[in-house]
Amino acid sequence: MTFGFEVHASDGRARSGTFTTPHGAVATPAFMAVGTLATVKALDPDDLQAMGAQMILANAYHLHLRPGDELIRDLGGLHEFMAWPRPILTDSGGFQVFSLATLRTVDEDGVEFRSHLDGSRRRFTPESVMRIERNLGADVIMQFDHVIPGQSDAASARDASERSLRWLARCTTELRHLSERDGDDRRQTLFPIVQGGIHAELRQEAARAIASSGDWHGYGIGGLSVGEEKADMYRILEVVDAELPHERPRYLMGVGFPEDLVEGVARGIDLFDCVAPTRMGRNGAVFTADGRLNIKRAEFRADTRPLDDGCDCSACRRFTRAYVRHLFTSDEILGHRLLSLHNVHFLVRLMRTARDAIASGAFGAWSRDWLARYHSRPTPTE
Amino acid sequence: MTFGFEVHASDGRARSGTFTTPHGAVATPAFMAVGTLATVKALDPDDLQAMGAQMILANAYHLHLRPGDELIRDLGGLHEFMAWPRPILTDSGGFQVFSLATLRTVDEDGVEFRSHLDGSRRRFTPESVMRIERNLGADVIMQFDHVIPGQSDAASARDASERSLRWLARCTTELRHLSERDGDDRRQTLFPIVQGGIHAELRQEAARAIASSGDWHGYGIGGLSVGEEKADMYRILEVVDAELPHERPRYLMGVGFPEDLVEGVARGIDLFDCVAPTRMGRNGAVFTADGRLNIKRAEFRADTRPLDDGCDCSACRRFTRAYVRHLFTSDEILGHRLLSLHNVHFLVRLMRTARDAIASGAFGAWSRDWLARYHSRPTPTE
Numbered sequence: 050m051t052f053g054f055e056v057h058a059s060d061g062r063a064r065s066g067t068f069t070t071p072h073g074a075v076a077t078p079a080f081m082a083v084g085t086l087a088t089v090k091a092l093d094p095d096d097l098q099a100m101g102a103q104m105i106l107a108n109a110y111h112l113h114l115r116p117g118d119e120l121i122r123d124l125g126g127l128h129e130f131m132a133w134p135r136p137i138l139t140d141s142g143g144f145q146v147f148s149l150a151t152l153r154t155v156d157e158d159g160v161e162f163r164s165h166l167d168g169s170r171r172r173f174t175p176e177s178v179m180r181i182e183r184n185l186g187a188d189v190i191m192q193f194d195h196v197i198p199g200q201s202d203a204a205s206a207r208d209a210s211e212r213s214l215r216w217l218a219r220c221t222t223e224l225r226h227l228s229e230r231d232g233d234d235r236r237q238t239l240f241p242i243v244q245g246g247i248h249a250e251l252r253q254e255a256a257r258a259i260a261s262s263g264d265w266h267g268y269g270i271g272g273l274s275v276g277e278e279k280a281d282m283y284r285i286l287e288v289v290d291a292e293l294p295h296e297r298p299r300y301l302m303g304v305g306f307p308e309d310l311v312e313g314v315a316r317g318i319d320l321f322d323c324v325a326p327t328r329m330g331r332n333g334a335v336f337t338a339d340g341r342l343n344i345k346r347a348e349f350r351a352d353t354r355p356l357d358d359g360c361d362c363s364a365c366r367r368f369t370r371a372y373v374r375h376l377f378t379s380d381e382i383l384g385h386r387l388l389s390l391h392n393v394h395f396l397v398r399l400m401r402t403a404r405d406a407i408a409s410g411a412f413g414a415w416s417r418d419w420l421a422r423y424h425s426r427p428t429p430t431e
Numbered sequence: 432m433t434f435g436f437e438v439h440a441s442d443g444r445a446r447s448g449t450f451t452t453p454h455g456a457v458a459t460p461a462f463m464a465v466g467t468l469a470t471v472k473a474l475d476p477d478d479l480q481a482m483g484a485q486m487i488l489a490n491a492y493h494l495h496l497r498p499g500d501e502l503i504r505d506l507g508g509l510h511e512f513m514a515w516p517r518p519i520l521t522d523s524g525g526f527q528v529f530s531l532a533t534l535r536t537v538d539e540d541g542v543e544f545r546s547h548l549d550g551s552r553r554r555f556t557p558e559s560v561m562r563i564e565r566n567l568g569a570d571v572i573m574q575f576d577h578v579i580p581g582q583s584d585a586a587s588a589r590d591a592s593e594r595s596l597r598w599l600a601r602c603t604t605e606l607r608h609l610s611e612r613d614g615d616d617r618r619q620t621l622f623p624i625v626q627g628g629i630h631a632e633l634r635q636e637a638a639r640a641i642a643s644s645g646d647w648h649g650y651g652i653g654g655l656s657v658g659e660e661k662a663d664m665y666r667i668l669e670v671v672d673a674e675l676p677h678e679r680p681r682y683l684m685g686v687g688f689p690e691d692l693v694e695g696v697a698r699g700i701d702l703f704d705c706v707a708p709t710r711m712g713r714n715g716a717v718f719t720a721d722g723r724l725n726i727k728r729a730e731f732r733a734d735t736r737p738l739d740d741g742c743d744c745s746a747c748r749r750f751t752r753a754y755v756r757h758l759f760t761s762d763e764i765l766g767h768r769l770l771s772l773h774n775v776h777f778l779v780r781l782m783r784t785a786r787d788a789i790a791s792g793a794f795g796a797w798s799r800d801w802l803a804r805y806h807s808r809p810t811p812t813e
Contacts, residue, residue, distance in 0.1 A: 375498040
């Protein structure tokens with residue numbers, strides 16, 4: 050089988066496993082770095098391979114606009130285009146259409162919007178997005194869904210969630226057509242997305258409807274970490290965990306602060322992605338075991354310690370906080386690279402440690418200690 | 432002896448040799464990448480080591496202003512600060528004081544100017560610059576000189592050149608004091624700078640005066656590639672070549688277009704530096720064996736060739752022109768990195784090839800062929 054998932058160990062709701070794809074296996078739980086435009090910002094694919102990153106994400110909306118999904122198809126697909134031989138997942142653009150694009154109108158058929166780049170008029174439907182994601186050629190492709198603001202009322206959330214379910218069926222049909230056309234149905238797998246805002250009942254209904262509509266190789270959980278309270282997110286994760294089949298991986302979309310990864314793993318999540326490590330890194334934020342710090346602060350001017358004591362990333366092995374601060378003060382590109390590298394490495398390593406803790410049955414104690422230490426220092430103002 | 436130079440082979444005026452420093456040997460002729468602010472822009476020290484870069488340059492003016500040469504001294508010196516274990520040369524800031532700083536007034540004692548960063552009032556003298564370069568701790572430190580515009584008349588050029596000679600004597604005295612203070616006279620060597628604009632007689636006088644004033648471990652040639660005709664630069668190089676001792680390396684300052692390196696080697700130059708490969712790379716310019724191209728042009732949209740056929744740099748081994756063009760079109764940092772890497776690698780490899788050609792007595796034919804091919808394509812407008 051081309052796609053598969055095997056759970057090797059579990060500890061409470063946390064589990065460690067292996068997710069298999071046509072481009073290799075992913076040890077879970079795992080963090081996926083985000084390469085929106087077919088590049089993880091400020092990093093080189095070699096950096097990601099060296100730190101043990103297993104799977105990365107790219108974005109259908111952005112790549113459709115620039116350089117164009119048909120060009121990427123003609124150049125051999127995303128893996129070849131960006132020289133990343135390991136697994137890739139593409140987001141469908143649902144989130145971007147509803148957050149970046151302007152002047153959008155939604156109807157049952159799809160969404161009309163204007164590109165955030167040049168204002169050009171575009172239309173996404175479940176079918177067109179499947180064709181885009183087929184052209185890009187990622188291993189895992191996400192369904193096109195109707196994304197709504199995190200604090201939406203139950204009626205709007207239900208409307209969007211039910212539309213997303215109908216769109217899932219259309220995505221499935223279109224992907225089958227494309228597979229038949231290409232004589233190849235094992236190359237890509239479609240993940241559905243559970244929506245429903247912070248409304249437990251809607252999440253439950255959506256998860257049940259999706260799970261009963263097919264034997265998916267994995268499940269996306271969307272619409273979280275979009276402004277709601279952390280407690281709400283954790284509560285919803287528990288609701289969804291109870292409804293989704295345990296023998297399939299669950300991917301919590303767009304979530305990637307260190308503490309959220311640990312809390313997510315504790316609630317049965319297997320895959321994460323987020324721009325936080327790179328976006329915040331370019332702004333000077335450093336993830337450390339003792340919480341976050343801002344390297345631009347004057348206190349680090351002559352600090353000869355590495356960014357994070359005990360970190361074995363290529364930045365921490367070579368450079369001092371004083372040097373990295375100098376790079377930021379001088380607006381040097383190497384600063385962006387080193388903090389992006391360190392922060393992504395931090396999350397990749399965090400998930401490796403979590404896997405080991407699960408395997409040895411020590412996840413509960415480890416995660417309690419880890420969270421206590423991480424929260425011990427107040428988050429700096431930036 | 433800590434510093435030394437041995438010529439292994441020569442072919443016409445071109446020669447190949449080894450320049451020895453406390454941080455290792457440099458096979459010459461060699462190109463030095465410029466790390467103005469203790470980082471070669473958009474590159475990682477690991478990139479430079481991997482491509483075989485032997486020696487790099489940093490800048491006393493910039494590092495004095497930010498983060499401060501005393502801080503770098505306190506942190507262990509430049510090599511440790513920027514994690515570069517190989518040889519480093521620091522420019523004295525003469526060029527920057529006369530090009531970047533504002534409101535400068537020159538007198539015999541030194542130069543008063545305002546920082547280009549914050550307008551603060553500063554004063555450089557030969558003595559203060561030696562203290563700055565001592566704090567930075569590079570292997571080779573350049574004298575503080577009086578730099579004038581390339582097209583200056585003979586009277587101004589003579590005035591500046593003679594002042595630079597007097598300042599050289601003061602640099603020597605100050606460096607001796609610093610060495611005595613530290614009980615260490617082998618750590619750094621001072622290179623004088625031959626000035627004199629495009630006036631052959633002045634260049635001749637300056638070179639003779641410098642050569643007779645001490646047994647320097649190497650000689651800088653300044654004030655070229657600053658707007659004069661290429662023919663003038665080549666003519667001056669020939670004048671200076673005839674005057675300087677052949678058993679010492681000559682460093683042609685700030686010159687680094689590929690064709691200038693080949694022409695310089697043919698006229699007895701051993702060391703070069705220039706921001707061109709990184710600055711032009713960040714702007715989309717690609718050095719190739721067939722001349723320069725601009726990766727942003729639409730013609731490269733679907734071009735699956737590497738940046739330069741036959742190049743073995745880490746960018747050319749992995750990525751297509753189409754991908755690098757996409758990175759530039761999308762303003763992605765990886766694009767800056769890949770072209771900076773390719774262009775510096777291009778010059779490092781060019782000098783390696785030149786050394787081999789000299790060693791085998793084939794430099795004349797090789798350089799003729801190389802220049803003919805490089806000039807075969809017109810330079811693109813950018």
